[in-house]
Amino acid sequence: MAVATVTIDGMTVQVPAGTTVLDAARSIGIKIPALCYDPDLSSVGACRICVVEIEGSRNLPASCVTACTDGMVVRTDTPAVAEARKAILELLIANHPLDCMTCEKSGTCLLQKYCYEYGVSSSPFQGDRHEFAIDDDNPFYVRDMNKCILCGRCIRACEEIVGRSVLDFSYRGFNTKAGPFMDTPIRDSDCVYCGSCIAVCPVGALEEKKMIGKGRPWEVEKVRTTCPYCGTGCVFDLNVKDGRIIGVTSTDGDVNGRFLCVKGRFGYQFVQSGDRLKTPLIKKNGEFKEATWAEALNLIAGKFKETKEKYGSDAFGALSSARCSNEENYLLDKFTRAVIGTNNIDHCARL
Amino acid sequence: MAGLATSFGSGAMTNPINDVNDSELLFLTGTNATEAHPIIGYKMRQAHRRGAKLIVIDPRRTELAEEADYWLQIKSGTDIALLNGLMHIIIKEDLQDKKFIEERCENYEALEATVAKYDPEYVSEVTGVPVNILYEVARLYATTKKAGIYYTLGITEHICGVRNVMSCANIAMLTGHLGKPNTGVNPMRGQNNVQGACDMGALPNVFPGYQNVNNDEIRAKFEKAWGVALDGKVGLKIPEMFEGANHGTVKAMFILGENPVLTDPNSNHIRSGLKKLEFLVVQELFLTETAEYADVILPSASFAECDGTFTGTERRVQRVRQAIVPLPGQANWQTLNQMMIRMGCLTNYKHPGEIWDEMASLTPSMAGINYERIDKDGLVWPCPTCDHPGTPILHTATFSRGKGLFQGIEHVPPGEMPDQDYPFLLNTGRILQHYNVTTPYSAGIMTLWNEEYAWVNPDDACELDVETGDRIRVSSRRGECSSKVRVTDRVPKGMVWMSFHYTASQTNAVTSHILDPTSGTGEYKVCAVKVEKLAS
Numbered sequence: 021m022a023v024a025t026v027t028i029d030g031m032t033v034q035v036p037a038g039t040t041v042l043d044a045a046r047s048i049g050i051k052i053p054a055l056c057y058d059p060d061l062s063s064v065g066a067c068r069i070c071v072v073e074i075e076g077s078r079n080l081p082a083s084c085v086t087a088c089t090d091g092m093v094v095r096t097d098t099p100a101v102a103e104a105r106k107a108i109l110e111l112l113i114a115n116h117p118l119d120c121m122t123c124e125k126s127g128t129c130l131l132q133k134y135c136y137e138y139g140v141s142s143s144p145f146q147g148d149r150h151e152f153a154i155d156d157d158n159p160f161y162v163r164d165m166n167k168c169i170l171c172g173r174c175i176r177a178c179e180e181i182v183g184r185s186v187l188d189f190s191y192r193g194f195n196t197k198a199g200p201f202m203d204t205p206i207r208d209s210d211c212v213y214c215g216s217c218i219a220v221c222p223v224g225a226l227e228e229k230k231m232i233g234k235g236r237p238w239e240v241e242k243v244r245t246t247c248p249y250c251g252t253g254c255v256f257d258l259n260v261k262d263g264r265i266i267g268v269t270s271t272d273g274d275v276n277g278r279f280l281c282v283k284g285r286f287g288y289q290f291v292q293s294g295d296r297l298k299t300p301l302i303k304k305n306g307e308f309k310e311a312t313w314a315e316a317l318n319l320i321a322g323k324f325k326e327t328k329e330k331y332g333s334d335a336f337g338a339l340s341s342a343r344c345s346n347e348e349n350y351l352l353d354k355f356t357r358a359v360i361g362t363n364n365i366d367h368c369a370r371l
Numbered sequence: 372m373a374g375l376a377t378s379f380g381s382g383a384m385t386n387p388i389n390d391v392n393d394s395e396l397l398f399l400t401g402t403n404a405t406e407a408h409p410i411i412g413y414k415m416r417q418a419h420r421r422g423a424k425l426i427v428i429d430p431r432r433t434e435l436a437e438e439a440d441y442w443l444q445i446k447s448g449t450d451i452a453l454l455n456g457l458m459h460i461i462i463k464e465d466l467q468d469k470k471f472i473e474e475r476c477e478n479y480e481a482l483e484a485t486v487a488k489y490d491p492e493y494v495s496e497v498t499g500v501p502v503n504i505l506y507e508v509a510r511l512y513a514t515t516k517k518a519g520i521y522y523t524l525g526i527t528e529h530i531c532g533v534r535n536v537m538s539c540a541n542i543a544m545l546t547g548h549l550g551k552p553n554t555g556v557n558p559m560r561g562q563n564n565v566q567g568a569c570d571m572g573a574l575p576n577v578f579p580g581y582q583n584v585n586n587d588e589i590r591a592k593f594e595k596a597w598g599v600a601l602d603g604k605v606g607l608k609i610p611e612m613f614e615g616a617n618h619g620t621v622k623a624m625f626i627l628g629e630n631p632v633l634t635d636p637n638s639n640h641i642r643s644g645l646k647k648l649e650f651l652v653v654q655e656l657f658l659t660e661t662a663e664y665a666d667v668i669l670p671s672a673s674f675a676e677c678d679g680t681f682t683g684t685e686r687r688v689q690r691v692r693q694a695i696v697p698l699p700g701q702a703n704w705q706t707l708n709q710m711m712i713r714m715g716c717l718t719n720y721k722h723p724g725e726i727w728d729e730m731a732s733l734t735p736s737m738a739g740i741n742y743e744r745i746d747k748d749g750l751v752w753p754c755p756t757c758d759h760p761g762t763p764i765l766h767t768a769t770f771s772r773g774k775g776l777f778q779g780i781e782h783v784p785p786g787e788m789p790d791q792d793y794p795f796l797l798n799t800g801r802i803l804q805h806y807n808v809t810t811p812y813s814a815g816i817m818t819l820w821n822e823e824y825a826w827v828n829p830d831d832a833c834e835l836d837v838e839t840g841d842r843i844r845v846s847s848r849r850g851e852c853s854s855k856v857r858v859t860d861r862v863p864k865g866m867v868w869m870s871f872h873y874t875a876s877q878t879n880a881v882t883s884h885i886l887d888p889t890s891g892t893g894e895y896k897v898c899a900v901k902v903e904k905l906a907s
Contacts, residue, residue, distance in 0.1 A: 128740065159818040183416035212803060213819075214409065215578050243694035244747075245680045246673040251560030253683025253749070256692040258590065258675055265675060265695060273746050275388050275683070281409030282816065286625075288675070290812035295657050295668035298699050304540045308658075313701070313709070320712035323650045323666075327623040333602070337612040337621050340573035341628030342565035344703060345679030345691055347726040350563070350579060351707040352627055358597040359716045362582050363476065363606030364621070367573040368395035368565070368629055 026092040037313040040209040041083035042070055052096055053105060053134045055222050056171035057084040060277060061180055066246055067132065067171050069108050072096045080104050106138045115144040117166050125224030128238040131169060148194060155199075158207040160229055160286050161218065174217035181279055186211045192296050198209055198225075215285040219278045230286075231267035232260070244271055248343065249285040252276065254284050265291055324360065333361035342368040373890045374527075374536025376554060377579075378770025379542070380813060383566065385555030386519060387685045387751065387763040394418050394553045396511065400539070401525020401896075405435055406803040408559050408684075415521075424515065426508055428453065429525060430798065431868060432861045441508050444863065447568035447796055447897045448529055449498040449787035454538040455782065456494030457509040458486040459546055460906060466513035468547030476544050476775040485779030497782060507870075513546045517553035523561060524800070528895040531783040532887040544775045552767040560684035561801070565672075567682030570737070570752070575606030580734035596733055597716075606892040609635070616644030616699070618776075623650040627703075628671060632660035636893030637849050637884040638877065653755040657812060669706055670699035677702040680745070681724045685763070688740050689749035699787065699808065712894070784897065785897035786885030789865065790888065793847060793899035795831070797836055798868045799897075805872040821878035824857040826868040827902070832858040835904055842905040845869070850880030867902060 022037035029044050035044045040063065045052050055067035065085035077095040080101060083094075095101065112131060121124045137143065155163040172189070177197055179185045189196050190203045200209030218226045242257040255273030259266050262345045268285050270278035300316035301308040312318075329336055338356040340349050348369075356365040376382035387738045391397065391414040402520060405412030412435065419425040419438060427439040428450070436442040445453055461467055462483060466769035472479050487504030513517055513762045522565060526535045539556050548554040550823055560566050574577040582589040585603045594601050608613060609631070617640065624645075631641050645651060645664040651666040662668050674681075693702070704723050712719065720726050724742045731737045739754040739761075751761040765771065787795050805820060825843060827835070839858045844851055854869060854876045862868045871878040883898035 021614035080376065086867050120486040151888045156617075175863065177655075180417070182413050202859075212409075234779075243675075244690070244696065245674070245690050245692045246683070246689045248563045248565070248681075248691075250408050251562055251565055251684035252408050253563075253681065253685065253687050253689055254410055255689065258692075260694050263695055268763040269887070275685070276410045279410060279413065283409075283805075286814060287813045289816075290656070290674045291675045293657075293812040295812055296673075296698050297655060297658060297662075297668060299670060300669075300699075301665075303666050311523060311667075313706075317540075317706075317709050318667075320652050320667055320710060324623060324625075324714065324729065327650060335620065335622040337607060337615065337624045339609065339612070339624065339626040339631065340568055340571075341570045341631045343628045343674075344568070345564065345674075345677060345723070346567040346571050346682060346688070346730070347679045348677075348703045348707060349573045350726055350730045351704055351711065352595060352625070353572045354717070355707060355711050355714075357578075357593075357601055358599045359711055359714045361599075361602060362840055363575050363602055363604065364612060365573055365606060366575050366609045366612065367568045368562075368609070368631075368634065 024090045024092070026088045026090075026094060028094040028143055029096055034259040035088050037088070038267060039088050040077060041072060041074070041081075041086045041088055041092075044088050045083065045094070050096055052083055053130075053137070054084055054129055055134075056173060058173050058176070058220055060171060061176040061220070066178070067169065069105055071101060071104050073098050073101055087186070090101055093303060094127045102138065106136070106140055108139055110143045113140065114143040114147060115149050116169070118142075118325060123167070123224045124227045124232050126239060129224055130222035137187050141297070150198065158213070158228060158229075159204050160213045160282075161206055162227045162228075162229050162232060163199070164225055165199065167223050169223055170196055170198060172198065173220040173222065174226060177216040177220045177279075181211075182216050184210065184212065184269040187217065187336060213282040213286065214308075215282070216279050219280075228267050228285075230289075234246055234266040235261040236261075238364055240245070241265065242269065242271070249283040249287060249295040254280055254286060257281060258288070272316060328360060334364060336360045338366075340365055342367050374541060374559070377533075378445070378537050378778070379556075379770045380777050381581075381765055382562065382569075383765070384557045384685050384780070385549060385560065386553070386557055388414070390417055390553045390555070391415055391521075394423045394517050394519055396424045396513055396515040397454040397521045397841065398426045398518060399435060400520065400522045400560060401527075401535075402521055402801060403429070403431070403433045403435070403525075404521070404523075404559070405433070407561060409561060409803065411521075424511060426512070430863060441504060441511075443500045443504065445498045445500055447866070448531075449528060449782065449800060450535045451538050451780055452489060452494050452497040452533060452782040453500065454601070455486045455489035455541050455780070456491055456498070456505055457487045457512065458482070458492070458542055460491060460506055460509035461513045461542075461545060462486065462881075463511065464513075466510065466883075469738040471547030471549075472545065475550075475770065477779055478777045481779040482541055482545070482777040485781065512542070518546070518548050519554050519557060520548070521557045521559060523559045525896060526823060527558070527887075527892055529897065530786040530885050530887055530894045532709055532892045533782045533889040534783065537778050538780050540775070541777055542782070549656045549775070550654070550764065550768070551673070552764065556682070563683075565596070565680040566686060567688070570682055575608055577729050578726050578733070578735045580875045582734070593733060596729070610886055610891045613641055613644040616648050619647065619673050622648060624648055624652070626651070626653045626661060626665075628655060630655075630659040630661045632664075633874070633877065634871065634879065636879055636882040636895055638879045639850050640884065654703065660682060672697035672699055672702050677704065677723070679704070680892045682729060683749075685751060687751045688737070688745055688903075690742065690745055775892035786894055787883055787897065787899050794865075795899045795900050795902050796866045797845065797847070797872055797881060797898050797900040798862070798866055798896050799878055800868070802870045802872065805870065819841060820871075823854040823869060823873045823878070824860045825854040826857050826859050828862050828864045828866065829858050829860055830864045835902055837904050844903045844905050845878075845900050846883055846903075847881045847900045848882075849882075852877050852880050867900060
């Protein structure tokens with residue numbers, strides 16, 4: 021494979037030909053800010069915040085769409101680069117609600133992060149501001165396009181990852197807006213609510229509705245786990261605050277990466293449903309009565325022993341579960357075979 | 372599973388999910404991946420858009436069928452005839468992988484003799500697929516190097532489910548599409564831990580790791596570890612248990628996290644069996660239709676409340692972690708352990724990791740997997756030792772059973788076809804937004820998708836005088852249910868398609884009583900029904 025040797029901020033690195041300057045820099049630990057860039061999506065060079073200086077280049081190229089060539093000398097930290105990035109941030113926030121104190125994204129927002137890094141707290145540019153209506157007429161998303169920076173990540177995720185192309189840019193110029201065809205509310209679109217757009221949005225424009233106001237990122241414990249729905253084995257983080265699950269966010273599963281479907285991302289609510297059974301129930305005269313664990317387990321042990329003595333072990337049958345863990349299945353298997361003494365155990369693998 | 376176990380010696384997906392990414396040909400049969408396995412569906416779409424050919428075999432026009440290079444809209448229940456027809460052409464045109472057949476497989480003559488009868492004209496008549504398409508698809512599959520077969524319940528939920536699976540194995544062996552990256556025969560499992568439940572021996576004939584209960588040596592190993600004498604007789608499958616319950620030979624049952632009343636076929640038979648039991652214990656999250664029949668209900672902790680592992684469809688064992696305190700006060704493994712202790716099995720487990728380790732110590736294919744090793748990314752079995760990296764691709768050098776077994780398999784028509792009294796064919800499946808029985812408890816999902824819509828072809832809708840939103844009654848010789856209608860040409864004329872997610876529309880009161888004789892799987896994909904318009 022052809023290799024390019026490049027020097028970035030005085031460090032020399034060899035990368036496969038075709039590697040972008042941004043990826044080469046990140047591979048040796050040099051941080052370059054980027055808003056529209058996403059490693060899982062195609063690069064478009066839209067936001068320009070990743071500009072760098074390259075010797076022999078007349079302007080400041082966007083590093084996410086500039087391929088390394090052999091002998092290239094790159095500077096990422098010159099005054100000209102810093103000034104350009106600062107100006108880009110000032111332009112971006114000229115039309116951005118600076119409501120970070122209540123914005124759900126605060127703490128994980130890339131725009132906020134870069135403004136902090138480059139000392140941008142307000143914009144010298146004054147002009148029109150968007151007053152888009154917030155689209156929240158659906159159970160899962162809140163879409164506040166006033167906060168959108170038009171990076172296009174949501175559009176590319178919907179097209180390139182999910183393959184649905186529900187989202188695109190509407191209108192032109194200042195009026196440009198990311199959203200469904202004909203700028204309809206998401207509820208009237210062909211959206212399947214997989215939440216991939218939310219997973220890639222770098223700012224507070226796209227949020228999980230149920231997580232709003234539930235806690236700041238630094239207050240939330242993230243518990244890596246495996247999805248309880250189909251057999252794909254997607255991995256995600258359960259977000260827990262004060263002993264309650266407040267939502268599901270993406271992590272880096274080997275199979276699914278950061279992407280999920282509507283069930284994985286929004287189907288967790290059954291866990292905290294008010295309909296959950298919380299105490300053992302024993303049926304007396306046709307009605308279920310609450311019981312203690314000891315009462316229920318003693319009754320079960322007694323009855324199963326009685327069945328075994330009276331009719332033999334094979335009068336017992338166990339249905340195990342394709343929803344339950346390996347450990348639970350193993351225990352029921354051992355219970356059926358070793359404790360009851362029958363091989364009458366099965367589960368719905370054949371469904 | 373029984374099908375692949377017979378052909379290859381192992382009944383699991385042969386290749387990893389991420390093999391979809393670099394495939395050159397995806398051969399999808401009886402699978403609606405974008406809805407039932409959405410993340411795998413995303414990958415299939417991406418691969419297709421990067422240039423992989425896409426063949427979709429399905430009587431319904433699914434999303435992937437719409438995009439496919441070839442959509443074979445076969446008549447329901449004609450998969451074997453189709454696959455035999457494709458193999459007939461492959462052999463006729465000398466496109467089979469002779470080296471692979473010679474070195475890796477056996478009983479080829481039986482296959483050759485059977486498929487010789489399936490000439491394209493006959494197969495076209497049986498399946499409804501045009502002759503020229505049969506030729507094109509057969510050539511494409513046989514001559515594409517990175518070609519993988521993917522299927523789900525559209526293959527297995529038939530009277531001939533096991534034989535359908537073995538036919539898929541036949542065509543993959545015939546073309547040598549096995550044991551290499553981006554090939555294989557890949558059943559995609561429908562539930563988070565259906566692979567794991569099988570692996571753990573929640574089956575009447577095997578201990579964990581598919582070790583036969585009727586093998587004396589293996590039984591001796593488990594007897595030593597568990598400290599009791601064990602029965603060597605194969606136990607009852609689910610349908611046999613309910614048969615036993617109905618006939619009074621099965622008297623007591625323990626049902627963990629399943630709702631057979633809603634999900635098993637011919638549910639009236641299940642209900643009567645449950646009613647006849649002398650003692651029924653159900654461990655569940657919710658008061659389900661099945662739990663209503665229990666004498667004792669034990670509350671379950673959900674996946675978010677217990678530590679443990681799930682094994683995904685690609686045989687990958689991954690961690691599940693406790694995020695919140697169990698709502699019933701204790702984890703399920705604790706409940707099961709307490710029940711065992713009360714009945715005299717005195718092992719007191721302190722953590723699920725100990726349960727896993729005990730299982731792994733008895734199961735050679737998982738002996739190298741432990742919680743420490745799977746902390747982040749999981750491991751794919753077989754993984755026999757602690758320095759083994761796992762086995763994403765099966766059958767690379769030899770098949771699990773030694774040689775791959777070809778079998779001559781004849782077309783078997785569905786057990787019940789439409790007739791004068793019940794003129795429609797009912798096909799069932801899952802929709803994207805729901806998953807058998809837990810999603811209806813997630814408020815957000817139920818806001819948008821809260822009732823059944825039976826799919827009816829526009830021609831039939833005209834004859835029945837129904838429009839989208841009207842109500843119909845769907846009835847079979849076994850039972851009936853009602854549903855709203857969605858008029859759509861995604862289903863062919865003569866077919867009604869329904870999901871089975873809603874208590875208010877219990878589709879499985881209607882579905883067939885007919886089972887695959889080997890696996891005991893219900894024929895959910897075909898039964899005869901009649902449809903009547905209801906006053907709205």
